[in-house]
Amino acid sequence: MIGRLLIRDLALLMPISKSGGSILPLLFFLAVAMLYPFAVGPDAQLLARTGGGVIWVAALLAAILPLDRLVAPDLEQGVFDQLALRGISEEIALMVRMVAHWLSFAPLLLLAALPAAALLSLDGDSLRKVLLGLLAGTPGLAAIGVMIAALTAGLRGGAALSGLLLIPLAVPILIFGAGSLSRPDGAGIALTAAISLVLVAMAPFAGGAAIRAAREG
Amino acid sequence: MQACHLTASNLACRRGERLLFRGLDLALAPGGALHVAGPNGIGKTSLLRILAGLLSPFAGAVERNGMVALLDERPALDQQIPLGRALGFWAELDGVGFLARESCADYMGLSDLLDVPVRYLSTGQRKRAALARMQCQQAPIWLLDEPLNGLDTAGVKLTETMVADHCAAGGIAVVASHQLIALPSPIKLELAEFIP
Secondary structure, eight states, X not given: OHHHHHHHHHHHHOTTSTTSOOXXXXXXXXXXXXXXXXXXXXXXXXXXXXXXXXXXXXXHHHHHGGGGGTSHHHHHHTHHXXXXXXXXXXXXXHHHHHHHHHHHHHHHHHHHHHXXXXXTTOOHHHHHHHHHHHHHHHHHHHHHHHHHHHHHTTSTXXXXXXXXXXXXXXXXXXXXXXXXXXXXXXXXXXXXXXXXXXXXXXXXXXXXXXXXXXXXX | OOOOEEEEEEEEEEETTEEEEEEEEEEEOTTOEEEEEOOTTSSHHHHHHHHHTSSOOSEEEEEEESOEEEEOSOOOOOSSSBHHHHHHHHHHHTTXXXXXXXXXXXXXXXXXXXXXXXXXXXXXXXXHHHHHHHHHHTOSEEEEESTTXXXXXXXXXXXXXXXXXXXXXXXXXXXXXXXXXXXXXOEEEEGGGGOO
């Protein structure tokens, strides 16, 4: 049952599938990495020092883009109602959705971080930290995304609101994730992973409550 | 068909500040059909959602024995993918085979449309698709909210036969509709009688 749900969610969200999501968030991520050197000038040292942070901000903003199609269409179409009638709770549906959302953006984002790092002239050590940090932080971003998408699904103008809501919630991940770049040890990455875990554990329940509230309303 | 029953006692429903109905009792045994009638806005959809367990009643209780299938104005079929795959998703979740899906689609006259993405279907075709999805679920209790909306005369006939067959096989059907629908030995429930 969970496998069947995951296959459907992946078909809806994966950028490579015909019927699925879009590649735009990824292009947006690369566009930021490409534009930044134009804006601050070709100072390789400055780029190397700030580039890691830029990659983090770009990743965070790219994670906002697919939020409006994460939960709202299914709520409108009554899919959650039909799942509930079959004894599949909103929590399980959203947990699966979170995994599918992560799979649909994080692996490609990690790949895209390689050319982005080249554009920002990051050295090997920073690149390694950025990749590890993103690996630890993106599950948290996916969890926040699912939570916010569920909260704003029933609202008019939900897409604009979700962007605003994500920013404060994502700040801890950003602080520790981007902060790990300037520390020699891996403490920042460990803290990022810890925050991610808390968010991943929380998101299906918060989102499930939001969907049930939308149903009663 | 497995044994099923659906009873509700002393139901009341409140939406916002308004009490829509109160003191509603019903009991349905296998083979029972109920036609919930009344003008728009009187609470037919709310009653069906309460019976389905998707909405909690303001007062009273619902007792269900058996799986519930709900048909409302939302077909719950993915817009982007072909109809066959969209129906197939629910068929797989319900654990019914490929053949059952085919025969349900055939029954509703959809066999030529299985390769067409759901978003290209007309209103009536979507309704037929939703009916096929519900039939395919093989649940003993059917809740149909305005099942005739958007259907042509042939579609109405098919739906009436489908519900009659379901009841004859020992299923329960609750149909909310402001239109006339031919049901086998129907009990009629005028919601207007329960307005406080």
